[in-house]
Amino acid sequence: MKKSIGDNMIPKDWGFDRGLELVKRAGFDGIELWLGDVPWFQMTTTDAQVRELRRKVESAGLVVSNVSTGLHWATPLSARDPNVRAQAARIVERQIETAGLLGTDAILVVAGLVTEEVPYNEVYQRCVDALKPLGDKAARAGVKIGCENCNSEQRFLLSPREFAQFLNDINSPAVGLHLDVGNIHDTGFAEQWIEIHGPRITRIHLKDVLKHRGRSGDQSVYTNLFLGDNNWPAIRAAMTKVGYDGWLIAEMEARYRYAPDQQFVDTAQAMDRLISGRL
Amino acid sequence: MDITRREFLGYTAGAMSVVGAPLPHWTAPSVAERRPKKWRVFCSDPDVLPESSAGYRAVLPERRSQFEHWEQSDPMTHCSLVIMSSVFLLPEKIARRLRICLQRGTTVIVESGAGFANHLGFRKHRRSLREGLGLRVAAPVNLWSPPRATPYVDYTWPTRTRVRDFTRLVPPANQPGEIIAWAGDLPVALRQRVGPGTLIYIGSPLGPALSIGDTEAIRWLYAVALSA
Numbered sequence: 001m002k003k004s005i006g007d008n009m010i011p012k013d014w015g016f017d018r019g020l021e022l023v024k025r026a027g028f029d030g031i032e033l034w035l036g037d038v039p040w041f042q043m044t045t046t047d048a049q050v051r052e053l054r055r056k057v058e059s060a061g062l063v064v065s066n067v068s069t070g071l072h073w074a075t076p077l078s079a080r081d082p083n084v085r086a087q088a089a090r091i092v093e094r095q096i097e098t099a100g101l102l103g104t105d106a107i108l109v110v111a112g113l114v115t116e117e118v119p120y121n122e123v124y125q126r127c128v129d130a131l132k133p134l135g136d137k138a139a140r141a142g143v144k145i146g147c148e149n150c151n152s153e154q155r156f157l158l159s160p161r162e163f164a165q166f167l168n169d170i171n172s173p174a175v176g177l178h179l180d181v182g183n184i185h186d187t188g189f190a191e192q193w194i195e196i197h198g199p200r201i202t203r204i205h206l207k208d209v210l211k212h213r214g215r216s217g218d219q220s221v222y223t224n225l226f227l228g229d230n231n232w233p234a235i236r237a238a239m240t241k242v243g244y245d246g247w248l249i250a251e252m253e254a255r256y257r258y259a260p261d262q263q264f265v266d267t268a269q270a271m272d273r274l275i276s277g278r279l
Numbered sequence: 280m281d282i283t284r285r286e287f288l289g290y291t292a293g294a295m296s297v298v299g300a301p302l303p304h305w306t307a308p309s310v311a312e313r314r315p316k317k318w319r320v321f322c323s324d325p326d327v328l329p330e331s332s333a334g335y336r337a338v339l340p341e342r343r344s345q346f347e348h349w350e351q352s353d354p355m356t357h358c359s360l361v362i363m364s365s366v367f368l369l370p371e372k373i374a375r376r377l378r379i380c381l382q383r384g385t386t387v388i389v390e391s392g393a394g395f396a397n398h399l400g401f402r403k404h405r406r407s408l409r410e411g412l413g414l415r416v417a418a419p420v421n422l423w424s425p426p427r428a429t430p431y432v433d434y435t436w437p438t439r440t441r442v443r444d445f446t447r448l449v450p451p452a453n454q455p456g457e458i459i460a461w462a463g464d465l466p467v468a469l470r471q472r473v474g475p476g477t478l479i480y481i482g483s484p485l486g487p488a489l490s491i492g493d494t495e496a497i498r499w500l501y502a503v504a505l506s507a
Contacts, residue, residue, distance in 0.1 A: 080446045080487070081395040082328055116430065117423045117446055121491035126330070 003271045004030040004065035005250040008037045011260045016040045020060035026264035030065035032249050037070050050101045065247040067099045068108035077130040078112035078123035092134050099143045106202045108178045111147040114155040128169045135172030146178025146202030158187045160196040176200040182207035185220045191238035198242035205251040222253040225270040233279045316359035321349040327392040328365035331486025338489045338497050360507040365392030374411025381476030386507035390481045394419050394447025415452040432467050434460040437506045440499040442488050449482040
């Protein structure tokens, strides 16, 4: 397995070049690029500029592990407005295009967003309808779309079997699961998601979660690896069981208040321990 | 009406089984169920609201219904029900055919697909409905700004039914006819007699609710078809 971390973790005042040096020095093998979340990689970034990003990544001794985006939180594939949906599809298409330019074969998509306004059944159907043609495009480009399980935030596809049914309904070998082991909270157990989805997992995001220890004890909060309630030995064993040997990508939503570069080093070392199985 | 009780039960059972929903309660069929006529669903620009026409397609029986793009439409003879799904601009050629249908006693449902249109687009929409069918509509209303307490449209005709709203409503303006659906205090749908025919305008698209198997939406549609 190889280690990666998102470029959106790079301290804001560091810039891409210095950030790459830090990622390499901390011991990562690759970097996850977040379309729309960082100034150097936007929807307006040209193909030539994307190629230049790849050159910088490779010059730093790294590779691009995958292309992610947070743009679908504001522009979901499940929106009622057809114009918003078209824009959301265009974001996925740009992810597919840039994945090719960056030399990676995976993208992350937050597929749908259930709200009071847009009910579950509509979100489900629209996402299936949108992801079928996008899956075809991804397949032609040699890229896999990993739909992320943002269980609580999306209020969508809360169980692993339901997620499997969703993928069955899309019925595209180019559409799978980008599993985030920290997102499951009280709705299940990450190791069971790994077992159920096995070869459909495109990438794995790593973070830990403290259940019921947020404000008033009624919220879960994200934390660094091994500080929370994830059962890491079980997660590691499940990866072995299903033969997952792909990228592990750190997504540390709780940031160090001081010495932010130290978080990169600590996280990389924790990932090494996870990969080694010495838990 | 051109559908038998047995056919109705068959169609609704088929539609419900697709969406896993229970069968609606059956009420006595219309007296006139002898002469078969077609139900026809016309889709406007597929980019406007494709899920709406998909919704009608999902719940109406293929044997009885025709689904087509309106550019290919014939004079629409022998239709008891014509559904214009997610209408944005209504070409005069189509409007003329609809007027003829109405004069022959057809029920015509016109569903607005302009809720998300920009200002200029909506003005064109409003003008084409006014010039084509004499329908007057008000500016779109975002039902979800500020947040709503209940996300439903209440239909009062031909049956009392509650269906989910669709965010942007294009309300019917003041004009002759009967308001047959409300979202709170806002009128949503209008029924007008036009000669022997009936013109029904829906300002909050029904098709999306049909496409996700909303039992009440399906019941309403069949109730209209049975009364046509």
